Amino acid sequence: MTPRTEHRPHMTVEEFEELERHAPETVWLEFINGKVVVKPMADGNHREMIAWLQRVCMQHRPDLWLHAESGLKTERHRKGRARADGVLVRVGGLKGQGEWSESEGALMAVEITSYDSDTNQRDRVEKPDGYAAAGIPVYLLVDRDDASVVVFNQPENGRYRHAEKLPFGATVKLPDPVNFALDTEPLKEFAD
Numbered sequence: 001m002t003p004r005t006e007h008r009p010h011m012t013v014e015e016f017e018e019l020e021r022h023a024p025e026t027v028w029l030e031f032i033n034g035k036v037v038v039k040p041m042a043d044g045n046h047r048e049m050i051a052w053l054q055r056v057c058m059q060h061r062p063d064l065w066l067h068a069e070s071g072l073k074t075e076r077h078r079k080g081r082a083r084a085d086g087v088l089v090r091v092g093g094l095k096g097q098g099e100w101s102e103s104e105g106a107l108m109a110v111e112i113t114s115y116d117s118d119t120n121q122r123d124r125v126e127k128p129d130g131y132a133a134a135g136i137p138v139y140l141l142v143d144r145d146d147a148s149v150v151v152f153n154q155p156e157n158g159r160y161r162h163a164e165k166l167p168f169g170a171t172v173k174l175p176d177p178v179n180f181a182l183d184t185e186p187l188k189e190f191a192d
Helices: 013-021 044-060 119-133 185-190
Strands: 028-032 035-039 064-074 080-090 108-112 138-143 148-156 159-167 171-174 180-183
Touching (some): 013 080, 028 119, 044 080, 064 119, 108 119, 119 148, 148 171
Parallel strands (some): 108 138
Antiparallel strands (some): 028 080, 148 159
């Protein structure tokens, strides 16, 4: 007798949101490319990097705010759910938004790599594609594995057309609509 294979449809966004609402506070879930992903909790250096970026963004652009650990609707047709390490919006840009904000007001998404086996696929492949498909103009990846920053911009057809990778210590131009130069020298002190 041949074993019977049961085909289960993919989880819907609504099912994911219900699951996420009931997850323990110590677990952060994301919904990327139709699958549930457990996002690692941030370590101290990770949190320090986000705090530093918040301060720098306020200094350069007081009209903007970098919100840490912010949920975004991503991918085509907003079918994904990503908990970005940082989301840069105009002051008041998340007012009235729920746990998973619309991506239209996001000017930049920020991710800082974690030390886990999924970081390559999640932060370097899936997140750029999801953020580009959602039309987020700039994606800043702080890559702790090789002490670099990557600035993705010019989203088109679900991909960023341009990416620039520079080592910690370089001055990185964050393009429009963010539009300021980021001196990454302080990131060296947080490199593990």
